[in-house]
Amino acid sequence: MNQRLDGFEIVLGVTGGIAAYKSAWLCSQLVQAGVGVTVAMTDNACRFVTELTFATLSGRRVYRSLWSDPAAYEANHISLTSRADLIVIAPATANIIAKAAAGICDDLLSTLPAAAQSPILLAPAMNQRMWASPAAQRNIAQLREDGYHIVGPAEGRLACGDVGPGRMAEPEDIFRTIGELLTGQTPKTKRR
Numbered sequence: 001m002n003q004r005l006d007g008f009e010i011v012l013g014v015t016g017g018i019a020a021y022k023s024a025w026l027c028s029q030l031v032q033a034g035v036g037v038t039v040a041m042t043d044n045a046c047r048f049v050t051e052l053t054f055a056t057l058s059g060r061r062v063y064r065s066l067w068s069d070p071a072a073y074e075a076n077h078i079s080l081t082s083r084a085d086l087i088v089i090a091p092a093t094a095n096i097i098a099k100a101a102a103g104i105c106d107d108l109l110s111t112l113p114a115a116a117q118s119p120i121l122l123a124p125a126m127n128q129r130m131w132a133s134p135a136a137q138r139n140i141a142q143l144r145e146d147g148y149h150i151v152g153p154a155e156g157r158l159a160c161g162d163v164g165p166g167r168m169a170e171p172e173d174i175f176r177t178i179g180e181l182l183t184g185q186t187p188k189t190k191r192r
């Protein structure tokens with residue numbers, strides 16, 4: 001966890017799973033490693049954790065809507081993805097996995113994979129029956145084929161009390177995977 005990642009820009013997408021609270025720790029660790037972290041949340045993610053948590057930990061405003069600030073309009077999905085060295089979606093619900101696999105863009109977060117100009121790392125997290133469902137397996141296979149990086153899910157006790165594969169990878173493992181993906185890369189902020 002001591003790896004420095006100075007100058008890199010990461011968009012951290014948070015979707016509506018119970019593991020969203022663990023992404024707060026991931027956000028904090030990335031910031032402490034020198035990463036500029038911009039957080040995008042779905043409306044359902046905000047049922048689990050607050051924008052304030054991520055705004056405080058990242059030191060930046062949190063993006064939630066495509067339409068948030070018409071007075072100073074900027075196409076957030078384009079500006080966010082343009083400057084990102086990596087997009088990380090953690091936790092990645094069955095819903096965002098399905099949307100990304102199908103190219104559905106019906107909120108800010110789901111537009112990010114479609115507009116990406118960087119690698120994308122997903123950390124799936126869901127009940128083991130959802131993970132084992134034909135649709136989830138088909139969608140993950142599609143995303144792997146499309147070049148997405150996937151970390152986890154891990155096997156163990158799930159929030160609902162069931163045991164099986166579906167737990168979000170531990171934040172330390174997500175951090176390590178991020179380090180591996182960025183090692184040897186030059187941050188966009190330092191490119192001429």
Ligand SMILES: Cc1cc2nc3c(=O)[nH]c(=O)nc-3n(C[C@H](O)[C@H](O)[C@H](O)COP(=O)(O)O)c2cc1C
Pocket residue numbers: 014015016017018019042043044045092093094095096125126127130
């Ligand atoms: C208490 C609770 C926990 C949930 N946990 C998960 C989860 O871990 N993974 C998942 O895929 N969906 C989970 N869901 C269902 C999602 O919140 C739901 O599919 C939602 O539409 C996802 O929206 P989003 O992907 O736009 O954030 C949970 C729902 C509830 C009420």
